[in-house]
Amino acid sequence: MNCETVHVALGARSYDVRIGAGLIETAGQQIAPLLARPRVAVITDETVAGLHLERLREALADQGIAMVSLALPAGESTKSWPHFTRAVEWLLSEKIERQDLLIALGGGVIGDLAGFAAAVLRRGIRFVQIPTSLLAQVDSSVGGKTGINAPQGKNLIGAFHQPALVLADVAALATLPPRDFLAGYGEVVKYGLLGDADFFEWLERNAPALVAGGSALRIEAVRRSVRMKADIVARDETEQGERALLNLGHTFCHALEAATGYSDRLLHGEGVAIGCALAFEVSARLGLCAQEDPSRVRQHLRATGAKTDLGDIPGPLPQADTLIDLMAQDKKVVAGTLRFVMAQGIGRAFVTSEVPREVLREVLTDALAARGR
Ligand code: GLY
Numbered sequence: 001m002n003c004e005t006v007h008v009a010l011g012a013r014s015y016d017v018r019i020g021a022g023l024i025e026t027a028g029q030q031i032a033p034l035l036a037r038p039r040v041a042v043i044t045d046e047t048v049a050g051l052h053l054e055r056l057r058e059a060l061a062d063q064g065i066a067m068v069s070l071a072l073p074a075g076e077s078t079k080s081w082p083h084f085t086r087a088v089e090w091l092l093s094e095k096i097e098r099q100d101l102l103i104a105l106g107g108g109v110i111g112d113l114a115g116f117a118a119a120v121l122r123r124g125i126r127f128v129q130i131p132t133s134l135l136a137q138v139d140s141s142v143g144g145k146t147g148i149n150a151p152q153g154k155n156l157i158g159a160f161h162q163p164a165l166v167l168a169d170v171a172a173l174a175t176l177p178p179r180d181f182l183a184g185y186g187e188v189v190k191y192g193l194l195g196d197a198d199f200f201e202w203l204e205r206n207a208p209a210l211v212a213g214g215s216a217l218r219i220e221a222v223r224r225s226v227r228m229k230a231d232i233v234a235r236d237e238t239e240q241g242e243r244a245l246l247n248l249g250h251t252f253c254h255a256l257e258a259a260t261g262y263s264d265r266l267l268h269g270e271g272v273a274i275g276c277a278l279a280f281e282v283s284a285r286l287g288l289c290a291q292e293d294p295s296r297v298r299q300h301l302r303a304t305g306a307k308t309d310l311g312d313i314p315g316p317l318p319q320a321d322t323l324i325d326l327m328a329q330d331k332k333v334v335a336g337t338l339r340f341v342m343a344q345g346i347g348r349a350f351v352t353s354e355v356p357r358e359v360l361r362e363v364l365t366d367a368l369a370a371r372g373r
Contacts, residue, residue, distance in 0.1 A: 001020050001021065001022050001023075001026070002020055002021065002215075002216065002219060003018055003019065003020030003023065004018070004019045004020065004219060004223045005017070005018050005019070006019070006223060006226045006227050006230050007230070008142065008143075008162070008230040008233060008234060009230075009234045010162060010233070010234060010237060013144075013162045015162060015163055015164055015165055015166065016165060016166070017141075017142055017165075017166040017168060017226050017230065018030065018165070018166070018167050018168065019137070019168045019170065019219055019222045019223050019226065020168075020169065020170065020219060021169065021170050021171040021215045021219065022169065022171050023130075023167045023168065023169035023171075024052055024055050024056055024059060024130065024167070024169045024171070024172065025055060025059050026059065027056055027059040027060060027103075027130065027167060028059045028060045028061070028062045028063030028065055029062075029063060030165065030167060031060070031063075031065070031101070031103070031128060031165070032063045032065065034101055034126065034128070034164055034165060035065065035101060036099035036100070037099070037100070038063075038064050038065045038066060039065065039066045039067075039068075039100065040060065040065060040066075040067050040068075040100070040101050040102070040103055041067075041068050041069070041070075041091055041094055041096050041100065041101075041102050041103070042056065042067055042068070042069040042070070042102075042103040042104075042105050043069070043070050043072065043087055043102065043103070043104055043105070043106075043110060043113070043114040043117065044069060044070070044071050044072070044104075044105040044106050044110055045071060045072050045073065045074040045075075045078065045106050045107075045109065045110050046071045046072070046073055046074055047074040048071075048074070048105055048106040048107070048110070048132050049069070049071040049105075051132075051172075051175050052105060052132060052172060052175075053069060053071070053105065056103075056105060056130070057069075068094050070086075070087060070090045072086070072087065072110070072113070074109075075109065076109055076149070076262060078109050078110075078113065079109050079112060079113050079147075079148045079149045079154075080148055080149060081148065081157075083113065083148075084113055084116065084117065084148050087113060087114065087117045088117050088120065088121060091117060091121050092121070096121065096122075096125065097122070097125075098122045098123075098124075098125055099125075100125055100126075101125070101126050101127065101128060101164070102114060102117065102118045102121075102125060102126070102127040102128070103127065103128045103130060104118075104127060104128070104129050104130065104131075104141075104163075105130045105132065106130075106131070106132055106133075106136070107131065107132060107133035107135065107136045107140075107180075108131075108133065108135055108136045108139070108140035108141075108268070111129050111131055111136050111140050111141050111146075112140060112145070112146050112147055112148065112155070112158070113146075113148055114127060114146075115127055115129070115144070115145075115146030115147075115161055115163065116146040116147050116148060116157075116158050116159060116161070118146070118161060119146055119158075119159040119160075119161035120159070124161065126163075126164040127161075127163050127164065128163055128164055128165045128166070128167065129141035129142075129163045129165075129166040129167070130166075130167045130169065131166065131168055132169070132172040132173075132175075132176075133173075133176060133180060133184055134173055134176065134180070134181055134183075134184025134185060134187070134188070134222075134269075135180075135183060135184035135187050135268065135269045136184075137168040137170070137173075137184070137222050137226075138184065138187050138188055138191070138221075138222055138225035138226060138229070139187045139225075139229065139246075141163070141166050141168065142166055142226055142229050142230060142233065143162075143229060143230075143233040143237075143243075143246075144160045144161055144162035144163070144233070144237065145158065145160060146158050146159055146160070146161050147159065153254075153258075153329055154254070154257070154262070160237065160238055162237075168222055168226070170215060170218040170219050170222060171215070173218060174213065178305075179267070180267070181211070182211070182269075182270075182304065182305055182306045182307075183267040183268065183269030183270045183273075183306075183307075184269050185207075185211065185269070185273070185304060185306055186249075186269040186270060186271075186272040186273030186274075186276070186301075186306055186307075187225070187269050187272055188203065188221050188222075188225050189203060189273065189276065189297075189300065189301065189306075190246075190248050190249060190272055190276055191224065191225045191228045191229070192346070192347065193248060193276055193280070193297065193343065193346055193347065193349065194228075194245050194246070194248045194341070194343075194347070194349035195228055195232075195245065195347055195348075195349065196224070196228060196347050197345070197346045197347030197348075198347075199224050199228075199347075200300075200346050200347060202224075203221070203300065204300055206220075206221075207300070207303065207304045208303070208304070211304050211305065229246065232245065232246060241351075244339065244341065244351050245341055245349050245350070245351065247341055248272075248275075248276055248279060248341040248343075248349050249271075249272045249273070249274070249275030249276035249277075249278070249279050249341070250272060250275060250341075251275065251279075251327050251338065251340055251341070252271070252274065252275035252278045252279065252323075252327070253268065253271030253272050253274070253275035254271075254326070254327070254329070255323045255324070255326035255327045255329075256271045256274065256275070256310075256313065256317075256323070257271050258326045258329065259317055259318050259322070259323060259326060260313060260315070260317075265313060265314055265315055266307075266313050270306070270307040270312075270313075273301050273306045273307055273308060274307055274308060274309065274310065274312065274313070276297060276301075277294065277297050277298050277301060277308055277309065278363060278364075278367065279340070279341060279342060279343065280293050280294040280297045280343055281294045281363050281367070282340075282342065282355060282359060282360060282363050283342045283343045283344070285359050285362065285363055286342065286355070286359060288342055288343065288344050289343050289344055289345045289346075289348075290345060293343070293345060293346055296346065297346070309367065309370065309371075310367045310368055310370070310371050311370060311371040317368060317371070319368070320360070320361045320364035320365045320368060321361065323364055324357060324360050324361065324364070327360075337353045338353065338355075339351050339352065339353045340352055340353070340355045342355065
């Protein structure tokens with residue numbers, strides 16, 4: 001099996017991210033060395049359980065490892081106190097001990113919730129991420145951000161808790177609805193845009209075959225994304241500085257998600273793609289990057305079929321000023337000042353608080369007007 005490994009170097013909290021096709025089938029072998037006793041708990045969602053849970057059970061059983069599992073409802077609303085409470089109390093009722101291991105099998109919702117449960121159960125147990133969505137493989141399963149949503153906003157309750165191992169099985173991506181795959185692709189493009197122009201060029205050349213299903217290309221795209229994230233996380237685990245670059249496009253995305261009621265009118269990764277295009281538009285207006293960069297970004301997203309513009313979001317959107325006010329709710333507000341990730345070019349992102357409201361208003365007003373055309 002073609003399997004790539006990216007090491008996340010965090011001292012005593014270091015771990016490997018293994019990326020390959022068919023990794024779920026070998027999960028027992030990979031996880032066995034981590035176990036104090038041959039028994040694991042798995043948290044998943046009902047959709048993923050139907051697709052992958054039995055294969056995981058067999059892979060573990062092959063190595064003599066018993067498994068108990070809890071399948072929560074699929075969807076963002078699961079990242080909430082009631083489901084979190086249920087997960088933690090289930091782990092306790094299954095007598096999961098401090099030395100035991102929890103497996104998060106699923107997309108970003110399950111990884112974040114199960115990771116947070118692992119962070120607090122008996123003051124912290126180890127967990128393994130088996131991400132099954134593209135978004136989770138390239139972003140949320142790596143780096144130790146765990147948590148749930150609050151009525152006040154997304155991801156406002158949580159902890160940094162690094163996994164002990166990540167198994168990214170690209171074969172699982174074949175079961176994703178095309179819309180979910182493309183939403184995750186928004187996060188892949190983000191890496192090229194924020195720090196690796198060569199990777200962006202590679203994506204421009206290879207995206208059609210990658211989106212169509214090329215396994216080797218998918219492994220390479222996940223590997224390069226995870227490599228970049230691992231390096232940034234190793235330098236800035238708790239987001240005191242550089243890690244904020246990973247939020248390219250996210251300030252716009254969070255405002256758009258709030259404006260669409262966190263509904264399926266806009267998936268998170270779709271908002272990231274549109275947000276990246278807007279960040280380049282604002283950067284160009286500010287004279288930070290070349291005038292042709294925003295259209296190159298949009299052209300690439302458009303060519304893959306990913307959502308690209310505000311016009312790709314169905315239904316009404318609020319005016320520019322309301323969107324800007326929604327941005328101000330972002331977690332990246334420091335001492336009342338909103339920080340943005342802008343770009344000096346493709347692959348050259350940086351963090352700044354110097355983005356005048358008038359420029360944001362101009363770009364958003366134009367983008368909203370273009371919806372009608
Ligand atoms: N998803 C952004 C981060 O992990 O920092």
